[in-house]
Amino acid sequence: MAATADTVERVKKISVETYKYGFETEIEMDRIPKGLNEDIVRMISAKKDEPEWLLQWRLEAYRRWTQMEEPDWAKVSFPKIDYNDYYYYAAPKSMGDKPKSLDEVDPKLLDTYKRLGIPLDEQERLAGVAVDAVFDSVSVATTFKHKLEEVGVIFMPISEAVAKHPELVRKYLGTVVPTTDNYFAALNSAVFTDGSFVYVPKGVRCPMELSTYFRINAQETGQFERTLIVCDDDAYVSYLEGCTAPMRDENQLHAAVVELVAMDNSEIKYSTVQNWYPGDENGKGGIYNFVTKRAQCRGVNSKVSWTQVETGSAVTWKYPSCILQGDGSQGEFYSIAITNNLQQADTGTKMVHVGKNTRSRIISKGISAGRSDQTYRGLVKMLPNAKNARNFTQCDSLLIGDRCGAHTVPYIEVANPSAAVEHEATTSKVSDDQLFYCRQRGMNEEKALALIVNGFVKEVLQELPMEFAVEAQALVEISLEGSVG
Amino acid sequence: MSQTLASLRQSGAESFAALGWPNRRVEAYKYSDFTSLTQADLGQTVAQPLAELSDQDGLRCYKPGEAPQALVDKIGSLVPLDDPLAAYSTANLDDVLIIEVAAKSKLTGPIVLDHRRLAGQAAFARYLVVVGRGAEAELIERYASNGQGASSPVIEVFVEEGAHLRHLRSQTEALDATHLGWTAARLERDASYSHFALNQGAGISRHNIRVDLAGAGSHLDLYGLHLLDGQQRCDSHTRINHNAPNTTSNEVYKSVVGGSGNSIFQGKIYVAKDSQKIEGNQMSRGLLLGPRARIHNKPELEIYADDVICSHGSTVGALDEAAIFYLRARGIPAAIAHKMMVEAFVQDVLDEVGDCAEVTAHWQAVISSYLTSVFADQDGQA
């Protein structure tokens, strides 16, 4: 019992000094006026030199958005958002000249990414990883573009893809997440600025990891990125996104939409390390992270796996999903979510089994500490034609300290008798016996807890691409720093 | 009607007027829409006599007018009127029977509340059961009917310190009937309560169960069966509140669904802040017997204390073909093999029903006649 009181005491003292990405880049910005209306939508579209169809698409989304209501079913609470109090477009002035190569990019921007551990210049690049770096509303640079072009893989900012590959973008954009899918998806469709576009042609195995690094820098600015990944027949790609933001007292909005399309026998592996600024120990500041991510396994035997490590954000609302349409298609969701201090997260997945012999697997590991609240919310749905479909779900929650909450809300809907669903969930604290055992062998309590928690999340960490697994493991430890003694 | 009942009825009516019949946008009714109920589904309101109890040592029954005020005050204190079905029943209540088991007494026979509603009627049975300190009792609650109309019974159960109650409820209404039931219980220190719910009848049914583990050391066992066929829709909604430390609960629900039946189970385990040393386990399992049968399960954990061990498990699937093949290879005809497998599926719930011969025989008879009809229908389809 003494240990628990101690833990709570230390949680209180936790400092955000551990958030090492909290710096701000001083740079001259080009912004459009604050607020949201049709003119703003037109301005964003004009900034991006977009074709008329896309402007109309945005306007339609905007009009529908004005008639929709913010969802209130998630187990999160935050003050009413004034959508007119944000800037919807902010880009470094220097990017207005459209730099042709990295040499022309403002060194301050390159330095920012370097500090974040994502070097963009030729010599220091991460080997085997192509990076698209998005800074507020624009993409700053995309590495290895040409090397990828050689094998036919398109990897570029979505605004560039709209200009260079309009037929592909138009064919797929909004087909997985319709503009009116939900409140935040509609908002994103109206005002999205940058994000990545990936197309892997038939039979191509993408030779390197693709990665987008999202950075919110400007004040009072929302980030609304849009990512679209299409994997054609027999193709494969592994994609990873990372995100950080400076420490600020006010809340900032991030509402992304990610659409994945997997055709016959293709595979998309999508990993996220989400480390947006979580706010301070009193819950001041932090990012509101309202994200719609959905994959459509259109082709037979196609496969999509979502892996996420969610440690940041003040409020998270996020359910990466798979529509398993193609017969024999597979969906996977591996998640580690950690909330500390006053963070709130309502996250999980949806697996909708449409086709025959479809399979899904959900492994969710939630850790709540401090005064945080965390909910796993998941849907497994077997439609009448999902013959012999299978789902397995394992959902474990760990509580650290007695002031936090952990909740599990799975929805299981089965309308085919040959389908089988298996769901297991547990909630407990770190076992005193495990802690005692480790300490008897010489570890202090903090080391022991980090070790046990890492064991708890191991199954999910293993799913991350190797390049990022180590970073993610370190992040798990940092996120819990101060939550024990 | 006494002043207490009149004002309770009034509150129910006001609440129901504000809420109306629930639709699927209400999270607690996500899989059960009641807005399409017709007057015929609900029946004519006819004053239903409450069950009559014969006296036995340790048992006392009161009408609200004659009961001690402390008992009267308990009426309506456990059933939340913000639930539309509780409000509907309360708005229409006519009489209440208060049943008290004296402290430390051990009843020799069960308390039996038997209801046989006639076609066309609407019934609103209402009971308050108080099991005094250290007492032990068994309560049998049965609902049957011979046609359309609705039964909307509400029962509130208080299990006082150290008392133990086994509560066996069965609902075998006519297949065109509607059943909207409420069971609410509160457990004091070291009390234990076992509730068994057998749901086989009614075209549309909903059973709300809410148990507050309000005293430290109290324990709950909750078992339920759904046996569905034809067009039946059966929805059980359970909420277990661990509001005190050192409380334990164990819940098992099993659904067998044939025809175009729709089984719905929503069950929440809630652990309040500072309710430490909690163990709460829940299992919901569903068996689909036909191509049009459906199951919706929503188990849920909501936990605000850390020294807990809580779990839920949920499975949905068909009968194990390999096992059926094995049985047939040993010479057992397919039809019998199927029945054996379903019997095995529900057996662990039946095992817990206990040793009261009358109850066990009733449950077995219900299961057996269900199996006969569900497999006859399946054969007919094939």
Added chain:
Amino acid sequence: MLSIQNLHAQIEEDGKEILKGLTLEINPGEVHAIMGPNGAGKSTLGNVLAGKDGYVITEGSVFYKGQDLLALEVEERAHAGLFLAFQYPVEIPGVQMLNFLRTCTNETRAARGLPELSGMDFLKLARAKAAELKINPDMLKRSVNSGFSGGEKKRAEVLQMALLDPQFAVLDETDSGLDIDALRIVAEGVNALRDDKRSFLVITHYQRLLDYIKPDHVHVLADGKIVRSGGPELAMELEERGYVDYEKAA
């Protein structure tokens, strides 16, 4: 080495007294066996020495190499060279044995002012120790105690003991759940660590472990106290007569 004086310990939760004035002296290089009926307080003694939460010391003292053992945190006792081989080694899913052992070793080394061992050096060391103890090195790749058989768990405890190089080891019913071959291997591991500086406290219900680990002194623990002390012959006597006399006394 270890001096326990009039130790009284009760369970924190219900205040039940388990140790009721236990006194014991152990000198460097000695092996002491504590035997006793179930419920005498044998495991409590091991837990209290290691510093497990949930017990309150109401009276008495424990000095270890001259310092007040009871004032130290669990891990500080480990760093000071106290090792508890658990009766029921704890499973830690997902944590690789090798990583666990390296963390334990390096934390202990750091506390003793020794440099950290690199991954490679440690792997070599762990493999060598495992080979000495006839332990399949594949065990190092598995999660700590997860899915280990009873024998594997106890062997893993001895491997940890060999790596952490304690000055004073408490073996809590290390023989329970072991067949005779496993028992022999475990005992050989312990015997290999015996020298004139290292001391052992062997807690057991049965005499058979003492056929393999020969004690210098045998004590009978009943109802929270040492009620009799003697040489190895005392263990033989207990084997013949059982604990009947002591259970009655309790």
